[in-house]
Amino acid sequence: MSFQIPRGTQDILPEQAAKWQYIEQIARELCRRYNYQEIRTPIFEHTELFLRGVGDTTDIVQKEMYTFEDRGGRSLTLRPEGTAAVVRSFVENKMYGYPNQPVKLYYMGPMFRYERPQAGRFRQFVQFGVEALGSNDPAIDAEVIALAMDIYRSLGLKKLKLVINSLGDVESRKSHRQALIDHFQPRIHEFCDDCQARLHKNPMRILDCKKDRDHELMRTAPSILDYLNEQSRTYFEKVQMYLQKLGIAFEVDPRLVRGLDYYNHTAFEIMSEAEGFGAITTLCGGGRYNGLVQEIGGPETPGIGFALSIERLLAALEAEGISLPISEGIDCYVVALGEQAKEEAVALVAALRQEGVAAEKDYQDRKVKAQLKAADRLHATYVAILGEDELQKGVINVKHMATGEQQEVPLDIFVSHMKNVLK
RNA sequence: GCGGCUAUGGCGAAGUGGUUAACGCACCAGAUUGUGGCUCUGGCAUUCGUGGGUUCGAUUCCCACUAGUCGCCCCA
Numbered sequence: 001m002s003f004q005i006p007r008g009t010q011d012i013l014p015e016q017a018a019k020w021q022y023i024e025q026i027a028r029e030l031c032r033r034y035n036y037q038e039i040r041t042p043i044f045e046h047t048e049l050f051l052r053g054v055g056d057t058t059d060i061v062q063k064e065m066y067t068f069e070d071r072g073g074r075s076l077t078l079r080p081e082g083t084a085a086v087v088r089s090f091v092e093n094k095m096y097g098y099p100n101q102p103v104k105l106y107y108m109g110p111m112f113r114y115e116r117p118q119a120g121r122f123r124q125f126v127q128f129g130v131e132a133l134g135s136n137d138p139a140i141d142a143e144v145i146a147l148a149m150d151i152y153r154s155l156g157l158k159k160l161k162l163v164i165n166s167l168g169d170v171e172s173r174k175s176h177r178q179a180l181i182d183h184f185q186p187r188i189h190e191f192c193d194d195c196q197a198r199l200h201k202n203p204m205r206i207l208d209c210k211k212d213r214d215h216e217l218m219r220t221a222p223s224i225l226d227y228l229n230e231q232s233r234t235y236f237e238k239v240q241m242y243l244q245k246l247g248i249a250f251e252v253d254p255r256l257v258r259g260l261d262y263y264n265h266t267a268f269e270i271m272s273e274a275e276g277f278g279a280i281t282t283l284c285g286g287g288r289y290n291g292l293v294q295e296i297g298g299p300e301t302p303g304i305g306f307a308l309s310i311e312r313l314l315a316a317l318e319a320e321g322i323s324l325p326i327s328e329g330i331d332c333y334v335v336a337l338g339e340q341a342k343e344e345a346v347a348l349v350a351a352l353r354q355e356g357v358a359a360e361k362d363y364q365d366r367k368v369k370a371q372l373k374a375a376d377r378l379h380a381t382y383v384a385i386l387g388e389d390e391l392q393k394g395v396i397n398v399k400h401m402a403t404g405e406q407q408e409v410p411l412d413i414f415v416s417h418m419k420n421v422l423k
Numbered sequence: 424g425c426g427g428c429u430a431u432g433g434c435g436a437a438g439u440g441g442u443u444a445a446c447g448c449a450c451c452a453g454a455u456u457g458u459g460g461c462u463c464u465g466g467c468a469u470u471c472g473u474g475g476g477u478u479c480g481a482u483u484c485c486c487a488c489u490a491g492u493c494g495c496c497c498c499a
Contacts (some may be wrong), residue, residue, distance in 0.1 A: 004472095004490070059497050063424075081499085112497075116424075119493070126499060208497095258498095281496065298450075337457055370451085371486035380459095387457055395444040401459070 008115070008123030012052050015176075018326045023310060024108065027128050028156050034147050035105040036130050041085040043110065047075040053297055054083025056260025057201060064113040078112035081260070082129045082307055083289070085298070090133055091298035102135035108310075119278030122310050129286075129307035133293065136302045139233055141266045141288060142242035147305050148270060148284050149248055150313040155313070159273040160283075162248065165256035166236035167204075167287070168228045175229035177203055183221055185194065190215065207255045223254040232265065239266055262289040265302065272312075274319035283316055284308035299407040329379030331422050333372040345386055348396075351415045357422060376401065384409075413423035 005011060005177065012020060031038070037183035047067050054060050066078040079085055086105055095103045108128040115121060130147060132140050145162065152160055167173060184191070188199050191212050198205045206212070207221060228236065244249055250268075258267045267287035286306025293301035317324070332352055345361050352359035360378060362371045368385075375383045383412035385397040396414050398421075399406040409417045 007490070078488085104464060113498080117491085118495095121498075124460080125499065129499090205491065261499095280498075281497065285499065307499060310436095336456080367452095368457050369455080369459075374459090378460040383459080389457085397458090399458075404459090406458085 006116040016161050019314060019324050020310065020325055022324045023155065023313060027151055029110065030147060030150050030153055031106045036104040037095055038153055039086060039089060039105045039107050041089050045077050045085050045088065046074045049084050049088055050077055050080060053292065054081060055085060058069045058261055060113060064115055066112045066114055075337060080113045081111055082107050082127055083131060086131045087292055087296045091293060091296050096134065096299055096301055102140060103133045106130040110318045120280040122311060125387065127307045128310060131303060131305035133303040134301055138238035141239045142246055144286065144304050145243065145268055146246050146248060148308060155317060157316055157320060159320055161271045162250040162268065163253045164197035164250050164266065164268040165253055165254050166228060166232060167267050168224060168232040169264055171358065172228045172232045175221065176224045179206065179222040179227060187217060203259045207291050208257050225254045258285060258287050261266040262286040262292045264290055273316060274316060277319045281361060283312050294373040303343060313367050314384040329381065330360050331379060332357055332359045332384055332418055333380040334359060334405055335383055336361065336387045337368055342388045342392060348414065352418060355415055355419055357418055
């Protein structure tokens with residue numbers, strides 16, 4: 001074996017690719033209905049963008065970035081997530097000046113993180129995500145969540161759990177942060193190393209720790225929800241009200257903390273509850289990021305979005321035993337016998353294709369029997385057999401594979417005949 | 424970054440310190456001089472992830488590496 005695919009990446013072979021196309025099509029169609037428009041940004045950006053946008057205390061920035069220097073000495077990074085780049089483009093192209101606000105965008109493409117691969121985790125993976133920039137209406141939070149749920153439901157997923165939380169605004173977070181430090185500080189030595197490090201860096205993450213999950217201080221820890229100021233609480237309540245109005249079931253989990261620094265107010269996650277799903281159950285994560293646009297150098301602009309991984313979506317479909325309605329099989333396989341017929345078959349196949357018929361022929365110099373077998377393997381609806389006899393009579397033998405019925409069709413009307421029977 | 428398990432033909436999968444590496448599926452050919460899906464017959468791994476080591480001899484034992492997989496951390 002001379003070459004192999006880089007670690008944590010995968011080839012999407014034709015059979016799988018058909019599923020990808022189907023999912024992409026559903027996602028695009030729903031974006032059309034929700035009026036989100038596609039934006040395509042580069043696969044790499046200046047490293048500085050992610051340091052700023054994602055936050056330099058995050059794991060992503062600290063240990064997961066594919067960073068390299070180009071020949072001009074610039075530090076570039078393969079994008080580890082989509083939001084920073086979309087916001088960069090929003091600012092750079094002055095989209096805050098667009099007449100239609102909020103600006104509603106979606107993107108779909110590969111992201112890169114240098115991590116150890118595992119079930120549902122890759123070094124290159126594809127995210128579909130949306131961003132709504134310029135609105136502070138809790139209804140847009142609900143819309144974004146609804147769009148994510150709609151995508152999953154349209155594909156047939158049932159075993160989903162939507163969890164939401166509010167991280168509050170800057171003021172609320174500050175007071176909650178202090179309350180957490182006061183709560184854990186006296187007994188922090190009873191916690192794991194990670195938690196001890198988190199105490200001052202990001203005490204909220206202690207609540208997320210799985211090792212110390214059962215420590216009594218965890219149960220009694222101050223909840224962010226108790227520290228939301230008036231404005232933040234009202235906002236969160238409205239988001240919930242709208243979700244109810246949309247008939248979307250959810251659970252409030254005050255311990256839900258999103259990994260990226262830029263989140264505030266609404267945070268949410270959609271998980272799969274399917275049996276036998278791997279350890280990583282998060283299908284989609286998102287939230288509000290009101291400070292980010294300014295951080296990237298634009299005017300103060302609120303924003304909310306989510307990102308979901310197509311790989312995990314496929315895994316969820318698999319876990320729920322859902323097969324997508326992928327059409328397979330060609331319309332007509334032209335079987336040729338003899339030199340003259342072979343030459344003729346090339347023209348016939350071309351003519352069929354010209355008229356929109358999916359057609360194939362043999363290129364392996366197979367015998368009739370083997371050509372039929374090949375047609376069968378390709379799930380051809382029809383087979384058209386052309387030999388010496390047919391050429392003599394100016395006809396072609398059209399056989400319906402499922403019924404075995406066969407009829408002679410004059411060569412000059414063959415293509416239109418096929419178009420007819422295939423309707 | 425850390426830990427467990429794994430690595431045999433296109434795929435699935437048995438197996439042994441000793442010289443022919445089971446079997447199933449798929450594929451190819453023939454039985455069937457021009458007709459698929461069924462049946463029968465035959466063919467299909469100079470080789471057991473890569474590199475070292477132990478040994479008279481290793482696919483089988485040991486080590487390293489690479490990759491996969493599951494989990495931790497974290498996340499999509």
